[in-house]
Amino acid sequence: MKKGLLILFCLLLAVTLVPVSGFAARTTYVTIGTGGVTGVYYPTGGAIAKMVNKKRREYNLRATFEATGGSVFNINALSVGDLEFGIVQSDRQYQAYNGLGEWQGKPFTKLRAVFSIHPELVTIVAGADKNIRTVADLKGHVVNIGAPGTGQRGNAMDLLNAVDMEPGKDLQIEGLKAAESASMLQDGRIDAYFYTVGHPNGSVKEAVAGARKVNFVAVPEEISSKLVQQFPFYAAAAIPVNLYPGVVNDGDVNTYGVKATLCTSADVPDEIVYAITKEVFDNFEQFKKLHPAYASLTKQQMLDGLSAPIHPGAMKYYKEVGLK
Incomplete structure (x- = not known):
């Protein structure tokens, strides 16, 4: 009897000592925070997830993406681990890492950059009947500057401050989502946005x-x-009017802008960030076809506009291919 129990014990011990590699590796799930469904962030997040999921068995990784409130939401979600990746305006990346703006005195020091994606221009659209041709002409009008906490609202406030225009005094502001602006303008409920x-x-x-x-x-x-x-996160730019037949402008319109960037947290493992980075850059031509805004994008440009430290997983890939 004792001999039988000893044999059984040895068999059980042998099973427990089988290397983990002998079993199927556990799949890791990550979520990419994007923006509103009508913007560029949402399909970009979807494309990145699709690229990674094609290699899900190789990486034991499955990516999902979701519509969110945008940059501020994504950064805050990264900071508490509700998201593993988020698409973020470069100005918000700078502010969060350095404890400025929404994060005044509370820097998100674990914020890490992965790559930048495309330029985003501060665009002001106005009803032609209101004769708003330059920023100074916004005075006295109803203007949507974006929902509280959005990157565009921060960009709008930077501009209004630069021209000494005070919301509520010099112009009436609205805090609507970007997706609502076009219909509001056409309905005459706002003069510009x-x-x-x-x-x-x-x-x-x-x-x-x-x-x-x-x-x-x-x-x-x-x-x-x-x-x-x-x-430091702004750059001068011009809106190409040829992309919008029917707009009442004779030529490209001077403005300024930021960059959309993919960010993560220092807590996300290197191998996961490496996989995301590799799939986007190894499928770069496919990625560029995602949106006309990406048509002239270069791999080197995707390392511009990153104010937070680059995540080690992304840096590993960049060094392998000679981008760093």
Whole structure:
């Protein structure tokens, strides 16, 4: 009897000592926070997830993506582990890491950059009947500057401060979601709206295609230069009007902008960030076809505009291929 029990014990011990590699590896799930479904962030997150999921057995990794409130939401979700990745404006990345703006005195020091994606221009769309041609003309009008906590609202406030225009006093502001702006403008409920976005954009096209004629509002060069000097995450830019047939502008419109970036947390394992980075860069030509805003994108440009430290998993890939 004792001998039988001893044999049984040895068999059980042998089973428990079988290497873990002998069993199927456990799949890790990650979520990518994007933005509203009408913007560029949402399909970008979907494309990244799709690329990774094609290799899910190789990486033991499955990615999902979800619509969110945008940059601020994504950063805050990264900080508490509700998201593993998030698409974030470069200005918000800078502020969060350095404890500025929404994160005043509370820097998110574990924020890590993965890569930048595309330029996003501060775009002001106005009803042509209101004769709002430059920023100064916004005075006395009803203007949607974006929902509280969004990147576009922060960009709008930077501009209004630069021209000494006080919301509530010099103009009436609304805090609507970007997706609502085009219809509100066409319905005459607002006179103009801010939208920080890559071009061409479906929502802007909707505004341009409506019965009410619209125009882009120019940011004078001296003002955009002032903003670029004041904030390291801004760059001067121009809105290409040829992308919007019917808009009431004669030529490209001066403005400024930021970059959309993919961020993560230092707590996300290196191998996961490496896999995400590798799949996007190894399928770069496919990625560029995702949106017209990506057409002229280069791999080197995807390392620009990153103010938080690059995650070691991403850096490993960049060093392997000679980008760093």
